[in-house]
Amino acid sequence: MGLFDRPLLSEESIFSNIESLDPDFVPKLLPHREEQQKYIADCIAPLLKGYNGRNLLITxxxxxxxxxCVKRVLQDLEESYDLPHVYVNCWKTSSSHKILTEMAEQLGFKFTMNLSSEDLLRKIKKITKDACVFVFDEIDKAADYDFLYYILEDFPKRSVILITNDSYWLSRLDSRIRSRMIPEEMHFEAYSKEEIMDIIRERIKYAFYEGVWTDEAIDLVVEKTAELSDLRVGIFLLKESGLIAEQEASRRVERRHCEKAAEKLKHFQKRDISELSEDERLLVEIVRKHSGEISGNIYEIYVNAGGSKSQRTVERLLKKLQKKGIFELRPTGEGFKGKSTRIFFKGL
Ligand SMILES: Nc1ncnc2c1ncn2[C@@H]1O[C@H](COP(=O)(O)OP(=O)(O)OP(=O)(O)O)[C@@H](O)[C@H]1O
Ligand SMILES: [Mg+2]
Known part of the structure; x- marks a missing residue:
């Protein structure tokens, strides 16, 4: 028998739609977030009548x-109305110029090479005819906020939706931008265990054939997700447990498959982070999302995120967090005097 000839490794599958467990997949139904979706839609709705929209800060x-939630609302909007929108993740695209380039490209303008920010803005205004929904996710990670100033100043009809983990971001924002924005604010609380159960059951319906999951296995997924209060953990466990069950040629996902999948969760483990200083916590948050980045860039992101310590102090903190087993520092042999280091997130 060949390596790929074992049962359930080839054609047969317990997954009906494995792609629905990809990080970027947005399900049609988001249980327990109906109110929030309605609120987001209400902020955009005035634009559909030709009025100015509301701005919204989601934390x-x-x-x-x-x-x-925001992506779900944008997809619904796109299906029914001819109102343009852009969605930019400011962690992936962080400088104002790059953000404006990305916006122009999303709106269908292809020739962005060598254009100045002013040119890009002019193109964006022309394409959107001055009315547009702008979403900036991970807004606290933007390197500068010139783009936000331009949009607030130059677009008479727009809804600006900003998303961040950082509840204090708005209070640190330049007052000239803050006073032009005056957003509505909406805070997403963590899900309760009961809510997680509903959501996980719903996500199973999207991804697996009926009857594949045993109740005991579902219970474990819900338990782990609630423990770490992050729905990503649940989605990860659904996919990983399914793959393990298939490898074992099982047509059902049992608790033991989930237990095995949960062993891979060490990167999600919660330590009591109250023992860490505010700067250490910020660095943990940064390296967690930028694992493998060189230390100079980590420092730049830290400063952009509001960190005020010197580079030397931050390097000391990185080493301290390595000693605690949270990071791994690997020299690259490059950079000034060959001292450049890559910082990897190992887990909390
Ligand atoms: N109510 C829900 N129903 C179904 N799936 C959900 C629900 N809430 C979250 N998810 C899923 O959980 C995962 C994490 O959600 P999401 O990416 O929206 O988190 P987030 O709040 O933006 O987190 P972060 O601040 O880390 O970016 C996604 O795969 C998403 O589809
Ligand atoms: Mg997010």
Whole structure:
């Protein structure tokens, strides 16, 4: 028998739609976030009548459905109305110029090479005819906020939706931008265990054939997700447990498959982070999302996120967090005097 000839490794599958467990998949139904979706839609709705829209700041911890909710509303909007929108993740695209380039490209303008920010803005205004929904996710990670100033100043009809984990971001924002924005605010609370159960059952319906999951296995997924209060943990466990069950040629996902999958969760483990200083916590948050980045860039992101310590102090903190087993520092042999280091997130 060949390596790929074992049962359930080839054609047969317990997954009906494994793609629905990909990080970027946005389910049609988001249980327990109906109110929030309605609120987001209400902020956009005035634009559909030709009025100016409302601005909205969404806050909340990791994996509580902020991005999913906004993307769901945007997809619904796209299906029914001819109102343009852009969605930019400011962690992936952080300088104002890059953000404006990305916006122009999303709106269908292809020739962005060598254009100045002013040119890009002019193109965006022309394409959107001055009315547009702008979503900036992970807004606290933007390197500068010139783009936000331009939008607030130059677009008479717009809804600006900002998403962040950082509840204090707005209070640190330049007052000239803050006073032009005056957003509504909406905080996403963590899900309760009962809510997680509903959501996980719903996500199973999207991804697996009926009857594949045993109740005991579902219970474990819900328990782990609630423990770490991050829905990403649940989605990860659903996919991983399914793959393990298939490898074992099982047509059902049993608790033991989930237990095995949960062993891979060490990167999600919660330590009591109250023992860490505010700067250490910020660095943990940064390296968690930028694992493998060189230390100079980590420092730049830290400063952009509001960190005020010197580079030397931050390097000391990185080493301290390595000693605690949270990071791993690997020299690259490059950079000034070959001293550049890559910082990897190992787990909390
Ligand atoms: N109510 C829900 N129903 C179904 N799936 C959900 C729900 N809430 C969250 N999810 C899923 O959980 C995962 C994490 O959600 P999401 O990406 O929206 O988190 P987030 O609040 O934006 O977190 P972060 O601040 O870390 O970016 C996604 O795969 C999303 O589809
Ligand atoms: Mg998000």
């Amino acid at each position: 909340g911890g990791p994996g509580v459905g902020k991005t999913a």
